[in-house]
Amino acid sequence: MHDGFESRESWPFECLRCLYVWEEDYVVRHLTDEHGNEAEIWLTSGMPVQPPWSGTSCPACGAFHLTSFPAGYLARHPELTAAPDPVPLAQVPVVPVKDIVPPVARAPLPRRLLIAVGLPVVAFVGYELYQYVLSPIGHHH
Template identity: 30%
Template sequence: MSEIAAATVHEAYAFACMRCGYGWEQAYEIQHHVDSSGSAFVVYTADGERVPSPLSTPTCVNCGGHVVRIMRAGRVSTVQQLLKPPQATAGGQETPEEMSVATAVPAAGPPARHWQLSDLLRPFHRR
């Protein structure tokens, strides 16, 4: 099959497994091709490896489940950053971002809970 035209697009997606709650993000290089007979086809690559389309049959990289929610990039990393404990900078001073997160959480109270993505998505599950 002879290739006539190709266009490359870079896209990233966030994924959340509805089975185990694992969340991750992946960037893709998407190559749109048209062969000599005029048929269009798409090739996805991630980290230099050819991969199947993440939009057709997403699979959880943690448990292998196929009930995976696809979201725009940045959704998972934003939640993961909010769940990290604030760290002091080299001078012992907190950055403005860390201060706003620190003031939003009361200093005294029950111990911090480790939240999983499945906990955050629980209100959206159907019973």
């Protein structure tokens, strides 16, 4: 690679898991070799990284399910970045076990679905059997 230039890009992101909004700055090296093949090298703090659309994770919760905004979007919408920077996990206060409220147990979806569909079916079949078996003999369909 012999021919190239650098550009600076800021990419605003939002985590679709915890809704944290932040912006990352990149230096992009655009290179062309003697055959005309082009390549880009993305850098953050001087270190090579994956491009923003591949491999970026949320600094608050670590999720990879993100969305990005157009360049300059956060500068026009400062209310989106009003949240403070996330607290590093090493500084998160430890909650005593006695203060933790256990979650309410819920039936998994398949069981709830079976109950929601099954109860009306059982009621209908039961009613039909009742009508057929216990109704007077001359009134069968």
